[in-house]
Amino acid sequence: MVITADRVREALAEIPDPEIPVISLVDLGVVRDVAVEGRRVHVEFTPTFLGCPALETMRAAMEEKIRELGAEPDVEVVLDDSWSTDRITPEGREKLRASGFAPPAPRQAGAPTLVQLTSQVFRCPYCGSTETRLDNIFGPTPCRSIRYCESCRQPFEQFKTI
């Protein structure tokens, strides 16, 4: 089979996020570029958070998928500001919501502020209520905050905007 960039993307779309397996690496938007040159596949990969422990796992999973296609992987980790939670695809956002994570608010020009975090409206992924409040800026992984729904009295995780 001829290896094309589209074929590689399809294969990478089968890799679940190691910490939030409901969405794939492609849904998460961390695959910035795929270039095929003969048997060699170059992937530009942008980490979500620099301290994310899943980084190496993601990299190894991508290399394995590319080898399964019969190609030689060359995964480059790009450490710049090009990944943002805005890169999460609409399908990815819907999958997050369906499994109890509130998707991130859109990135704004300036850095987030406490006022924004406490005043922005986030919908409870369980009951749909907007009566929710920030409980903790930090959560079980660097990319998540904890919010609390006053309507169904359920805490839930929310993706931080980055």
Add this chain to the structure above:
Amino acid sequence: MSELLLELADDELILGWRDSEWTGIAPFLEEDVAFSSIAQNEIGHARAVYELLARERGTTADELAFDREPAEYRCSALVQLRLVPDWARTIARHVLYEEEDERRVKELMSSEDAEVAGLAAKIDREEAYHRIHAQMWAERLRGEPRYEAALEELRPLVSRRDGTSSEFAGLWEEMTMVRRSVPGAAW
């Protein structure tokens, strides 16, 4: 530039280590989670900056982080202190550090080196949440005598980089023990 990056990486590594000392014993669960998460971010930043420096210097991030003698570290006296279980001093350090770190990261964001500027911009996005957390606590503790005294005590240490302390020696022993026990080990 290289020196400034090394100061940044050393500060973030050592502060990340110190912050992680709160894991499991912070005054309440939310802060346990917050300090653990901040520690993880800081060490992630240190790693990324060491990797960049390592390429420039023909070495590895692990060698830079763990194979130097204590006197070769460029971290500030502020981050060297072991502050558990003193919450007032911990918050004072957090507030002072984030102020200084913001100034430094913004400076790096306007670097002519695109790689440095790009990495600094990414670090800045994550640090924004640390700053909000620090500001929230600064508001909460403003006027409290122990917190105010801690700010006075620690402020001069922010820019002091004239060598390492005896407290740092203990941390260095602990931090480098694994690599010293099996030289050249890779995981």
